[in-house]
Structure formats: C-alpha cells, structure tokens
Amino acid sequence: MLARLRPPQLIALTFALTILVGTALLLLPVSLEPGQRLSVIQALFMATSAVCVTGLGVVDVGTTFTPFGEVVMLLLIQVGGLGLITLGTLFALALRRRVGITDRIQVAQQVSALELGGVVRLVRTIVLSSVLVELAGTMLLAAVFVPQEGLGRGLYYALFHAVSAFNNAGFSLYATGLTGFVTNPLINVVIPLLIVLGGMGFLVQLNVLAHLRNRRRNRLNSNSKLSLTMMGALLLIGTVGFALLEWNNPATLGTLPLGERLLAAWFQGVTPRTAGFNTLDYSVMGYGTLFLTILLMFIGANPGSTGGGIKTTTFYVMMASAWGMVRGSSDTTLFRRRINTTTILRATTVGLLSLGLVNLGFLLLLLLNTNKDILFVQLFFETISAFATVGLSMNTTPLLNTGQEAVLIVLMFLGRIGPLTFAVAFSRPDSRTLVRYPAEHDILIG
Amino acid sequence: MLARLRPPQLIALTFALTILVGTALLLLPVSLEPGQRLSVIQALFMATSAVCVTGLGVVDVGTTFTPFGEVVMLLLIQVGGLGLITLGTLFALALRRRVGITDRIQVAQQVSALELGGVVRLVRTIVLSSVLVELAGTMLLAAVFVPQEGLGRGLYYALFHAVSAFNNAGFSLYATGLTGFVTNPLINVVIPLLIVLGGMGFLVQLNVLAHLRNRRRNRLNSNSKLSLTMMGALLLIGTVGFALLEWNNPATLGTLPLGERLLAAWFQGVTPRTAGFNTLDYSVMGYGTLFLTILLMFIGANPGSTGGGIKTTTFYVMMASAWGMVRGSSDTTLFRRRINTTTILRATTVGLLSLGLVNLGFLLLLLLNTNKDILFVQLFFETISAFATVGLSMNTTPLLNTGQEAVLIVLMFLGRIGPLTFAVAFSRPDSRTLVRYPAEHDILIG
Numbered sequence A, B: 001m002l003a004r005l006r007p008p009q010l011i012a013l014t015f016a017l018t019i020l021v022g023t024a025l026l027l028l029p030v031s032l033e034p035g036q037r038l039s040v041i042q043a044l045f046m047a048t049s050a051v052c053v054t055g056l057g058v059v060d061v062g063t064t065f066t067p068f069g070e071v072v073m074l075l076l077i078q079v080g081g082l083g084l085i086t087l088g089t090l091f092a093l094a095l096r097r098r099v100g101i102t103d104r105i106q107v108a109q110q111v112s113a114l115e116l117g118g119v120v121r122l123v124r125t126i127v128l129s130s131v132l133v134e135l136a137g138t139m140l141l142a143a144v145f146v147p148q149e150g151l152g153r154g155l156y157y158a159l160f161h162a163v164s165a166f167n168n169a170g171f172s173l174y175a176t177g178l179t180g181f182v183t184n185p186l187i188n189v190v191i192p193l194l195i196v197l198g199g200m201g202f203l204v205q206l207n208v209l210a211h212l213r214n215r216r217r218n219r220l221n222s223n224s225k226l227s228l229t230m231m232g233a234l235l236l237i238g239t240v241g242f243a244l245l246e247w248n249n250p251a252t253l254g255t256l257p258l259g260e261r262l263l264a265a266w267f268q269g270v271t272p273r274t275a276g277f278n279t280l281d282y283s284v285m286g287y288g289t290l291f292l293t294i295l296l297m298f299i300g301a302n303p304g305s306t307g308g309g310i311k312t313t314t315f316y317v318m319m320a321s322a323w324g325m326v327r328g329s330s331d332t333t334l335f336r337r338r339i340n341t342t343t344i345l346r347a348t349t350v351g352l353l354s355l356g357l358v359n360l361g362f363l364l365l366l367l368l369n370t371n372k373d374i375l376f377v378q379l380f381f382e383t384i385s386a387f388a389t390v391g392l393s394m395n396t397t398p399l400l401n402t403g404q405e406a407v408l409i410v411l412m413f414l415g416r417i418g419p420l421t422f423a424v425a426f427s428r429p430d431s432r433t434l435v436r437y438p439a440e441h442d443i444l445i446g
C-alpha cells in the first residue's frame, strides 16, 4: 500500500507519523516533571512544533518536561530538521534529472559526487555534516553555558541550543528564551551562525565548499548565487530595519549601550530567517517592527534547508516575473538565464497557496478567539510565525484555546510540508487532461 | 508631446490632472463653509478620494463644504466613475481586437453594435445609461430624503447619494454616513441596487441586456458568466458572513429586530464590493468581521466597472491557475475554455503588484504613525480600504497625520489606476528583448 502513494503523500504521512509517535512519547509520565499535566492536544502541539522545527510552545519546555521529555523534543527536532534537508535535496536532484540533455551535462558536473553514490551516500553526507556543525556549535556554546550551569548541565544546554539553532527550531530550555543573553557576544555570534548555516540549504553549502576548494572548476550555480544574495539582502534588511525602528524604544534597544544595541539588532535581524530564537521581547515592540518581521518571516529561508516560509527563491521568482510583466519583456531572466514559465507558475502557485492558507488560518484564529485581551496584531503575528515555522511570538501561544491550538497545529504542518509537497506534485508529468479546450480570450483582468 | 505618451501614461496623467483641478476648486473660499479651513494636502486627499471614487474623508463633506464645494465633489465622483467605465471598456475592446481570426467573429458579434459606432458612440452610451440609472435612483431615494429634508434639499440629497452609490464612491452628506438609515427598507434596497449595478461592469450589463432581449441569439459570454457568478458568490459570502459574525454583537446587529438584522447584514454584505457606504459602525465590529471585510474589499468588484480592488476575475483566474497546478493539469479551464497563459500571468502579476503595494503602504502607515491610540487593525483596514477604493473606515481617517494622508493619497491613486494601467501595459507587443537567454532549470522553489 505504501508503494502506491505518490511522493507528496509519502512525505505528509512520514511527518504525520513522526508527530504522532512524538505526541505519545511526550504524554508518558516519564516525560513530565512532577505535578505537570499535558492535554493530548497540547502534546500534539509540542510534537508538531518540534518535528516542523517551529518553536512555538503552549507550555514551557524547561519547566514542563523532564530531561527525558526534553531529549524527546531534541530528537523530534533533529529528525524533523534532517528529514527536511534530505527530502528537499532529493527533490531538487530529482527535478534536475528531468532537465534536457544539454543542461544535464552541466548539472551533472555539479552534483556528480552525489548522484554516483546514490541516496544512501547523500543521506550519510547530510547527517554527518549536520552533526559536525552541531557539535562545533555545542563546543562554542559550552563556553557560555558551562560557567553558568555547571559542567554536565552546561554541556547539555549547549547541545540542546546548538541543535535547536542549526535546525532553525528555536526551542530553548529557558522560559524567556535567550533574552537573558542579549548582551552576550558569543551567543550573538554562534547562534546566528548556526541559524544561517542551517537555513542556507544543503546544495548551496555543497556548492560553496566545492567553489572554495577550486574556484575555476567549481563555479557557483544560479541557485547558490540567488540563495546567497537573497539571504544576504534579507539579513541586511532585517538588521538595519530592526535597528532603525527600535533604536529609541526603551523596552528593547533604547536602554542598551551602543555596541550591544547593534548586537541585539543583528540577532533580531537574523531570527526572522525562521529561527525563532529571540533576545528581546516581541510583545513590547512597535507595530512597524512587528509588521517588518511578519514580512521577513513569510519570505523565510532558502529551499532545501531547515528554514521555513515560502522560501527566498520563490519570493524572488514571483517578484522578477511580475517586474518583467510590468516592463513588457517576454522573458524573466536571472544571471543571464531565462527562468522557464513552469518555474514561474510553480513559484506563484506556492506563493498564492501560502497566502490563501495564511489568510484562512488567521480568519479561523480570529473567529475562534475567546480571550478579549488578545489583540488582532498578536494573532496575525502568531499565524505567520506558525505557517513559516518561525516560532517567534508576542507571548500569545500559551493564551490560546484548544480550537486555536488546533488551527496552529494544522498551519505548522501544512506550512512545513505544504509548499514542498505541492512543488513535488507539480513535477509530475502534466499530461493527464484528456480533453484540451479551445483558448479563451475575453476574460478581463484588473 | 501628448501623442507620444503610451496609454497607461495617458490614463495616469488624465486622472492626476483631474485631481489637481479638483484640489484647486476645493481650496476656493466659495467651496468652504464659513470658519472651515482646508490644508492643501487635505484638499488633495478629498479630490483624490472623489476622483478615485474611494469615499475616505479627512474632513466631513457635509459640514466642511458649501453646496458649491459639494457639487465639485459630486462632479469629481461622476467624472472619475464614468472615466473608469469608459477606459475599462475601451481597454477591453482593444484587447479583443488583438485576438485571432476565429475568435474575432465570435467576439465581433457581441460587441458589433459598439465597434461600428466607434469610441464616441460608446462614450455616449455609457454616459446616457449611467445618467439614466442615477436619475432613477434619485427618484426612488427622494421618497426617503424629501420627507426628511424638505423638497429642494431632499431632491439634492437623493441625487448626491444616488450618484455616490452608482459610482461606488460612498461619500455621504451625513457625518455618520447612512447609519441613521440602518432600518430604512428603501435605503437598504435602492443603495445596494445602485452599488451592484455600478460594480457589475459595463460590458456585462450590455451582454445581460442583449441576452434578456433574445436569449438564443445573444448568449452570455464567459466574462459575463464569470463576473456574475463571482459577484453573486461574494455578495452571499459577505451577507451570510456578516450575519453570522455580528448576530449577537450588541453594538451592531445584536439589538435590532430580526428583519432589520437581516437588512443590515445585507447592506454590510454589499458594501465591501468597494461601495464604501455603511449603516453600521465598523469601529465596534469584531476582529473576524473586520478581517472578512478586508478580504472582500481586496478582491473587489468586476472589471470595467466603477468598483475597485484587484477585481473578481483576477481573483478567480489566480485561484483557478493555482488549483490547476496543484491538480497537475496543464491547462486552466473555465466554462470549457482554456484560459491562456498570458491571462494567467497577467492576473498573478496584478495580484502580486497589488499585494506588494498594499504591504508597502501599510508598513509606511505604521512607521509614520504618531498617534498611540490608533491600533494595528485600524491602519490595516484603512490601507485595504484606500487601495481597493472602498472608503470604509474604523473612523481612523480624520486621526491621521499629514505623512499618512500622503501615503493614502498614493494608495488610492495607484489602487485606482494601477492594476488597470499595468494591464494596459501588458497588452503591448512583448518582443522588445533583443537577446534571448538560454533557459535555466535549477532554481529551487518552495
């Protein structure tokens, strides 16, 4: 029966099963600290948030779960994150295999190392490189957490936050996230570095590494160039935008010394790449900052990474095609290459489906709302954060009712596997329509 | 010099000039009631709002302007509304002229009456039919306003509100809009009827009239069928949605008797078709109602009408193409006709540009905000209302500062001429790119 499922269905099923196993494990008495209780929907929420590397929490991880429960969360994050990278990479390679003969030669050069070894070798490479980066991150973070928490606990904290950062999960063992470390230089360097590496995309990393080894033989391909440019631009916009908008807000940057203001702006500029860690409190930020963060979260990270959102490349292709249409040019070009119409339609479809999903989810959150203290902006922020699997919150998540929790679970799940799944569905041969109707010319637009 | 301008530039220039003339007229002492003052930006705002048939006001029309000033507003509304219908229709006919020979015969049948007589006859038909509808509306509304305001004043009020309704402008001579008439049956029938007729689209009306005269010879074309279906669906969703969401809100429907609850739900269900009239206060409605209204306003009315928004057909084509992609079908079909790729790309481009504009405008309104009492949701509602030229407001408009007024002026102007202008630009021959680059295959999406 499993063999008859199409790839998108298989992906959805795998994620769903992992989440269900996680839910069951989190409900075990051994997972919960004495006196703590967790409803089934709360456990489902936490497991979904972990597997989808979102980071939103209806309960606080550190105080609710025993070390066993915390390790369950850590494993769910790791499985979810690695699963995403692997599936994203396999999907990209499968797409490349379907391209024309002339392009195949060029593409084959770039990924030959991978295609020769096959899927098993690919997965091994992904797992090994991820674990290596996470261990390096752990060592560096230990320098912060060991002095503060003691050796054993400090190493454990370092590991948890390194894994959580690299997988763009954003879960913390501290109830207030990383707000206690707003001025810590090491945290402000290592965590963003892990976030950026995790959100870069595996094929991009591979291409960059090969390029660094031999610049002439291994050129940066279009996907890498676009992904890196977009990520750089979004990091810059995030950091500069946050600094400008919050510079004089006494509840955030306003009271910090100059150097630490810049550090905090940088951290909060990086985290909308769907990381979800924060060193400042989002519930006291200005409306402008919140909406800028919403836009950055929705765009998200690079494809084939642990990050979420509609993806930087999707956003670029949509914008480029719209701009091309306005200028009246027949082709949308990128680095002197034409982007084919299927790619453009796929990008706009991912964008439109995401918008539809987000609007529907937000409407449901508003309709289900029973807490009069929750503001419109809080639920808007929460919706985008869940869909783009970011995990930032204006401290709204614990205030939600069961119905709203269910909506967020669906948003996290569809936001995580959705655009990817749909994109996989798009790559199927599209000749299933038996009747082709004559063209229609007189539908008026705009 | 004028002859060298391309159509989109000509449209933008015509609208801008009309607005500037209107601004100058509104600034004349003879336009203002004794003791009333109007800054240049305020006059520009009111003129833009009138010409773009939006209906947002930084000042109250009835108390600020003399009858002379009010007539200036009325003429700006009439010129703006008729200009839109005429330009939209001409544009549609120009597009049709470019279709293939086989389609030409079919299309020619539908619009032969118009094409024979040329542009002058078309404009005459549009003006005559609009004036006829407005006069009929005036007669009917006189039955409400004459008993209340006296004969002369009552007739004038009836004319003003009939013109304002048919052109989907939404300006009222009453400071609180039509909230005083929430239970008046005639207002609840005549005003929505005028709104729906104005927002239906001129070619649709023509096609429907011909169809009613001879059902066999004059079939409803695809554009009419789609426009009427979408309008019907949106009216239903608006009315039922409003009734369900506000049924027990004591500040809106909650205290009204059953019949009048339904009347009020119907009126507020019609007005998001970018009319802008309201019989209930939007500042006391639930978040869910407000967001549903925001979605309905953004979609807007039919193309080639006095209504705004991205247009019902644009929305349908976007959704249909996304749905087709998800199902893996190569063609997007409608009434057994294939929608061609250019139409789909045009629709998604109109949608994306509109989203980009709305997001940018909203961000600017938030950043410029200096009034701490204005909520996030108020500015969001105001942004969509301005862009879609609706004119509904949570009573926010008079609270805005000069910078925010300027943003709304630009939003109203671009929202009004923008998608239309861009669409005209799209219909140019798209063979201006001299170099065609090879296709690019490895951009990862979603």
Ligand SMILES: [K+]
Binding pocket: A053, A054, A055, A168, A169, A170, A274, A275, A276, A389, A390, A391
């Ligand atoms: K996250």
Ligand SMILES: [K+]
Binding pocket: B053, B054, B055, B168, B169, B170, B274, B275, B276, B389, B390, B391
């Ligand atoms: K209006």
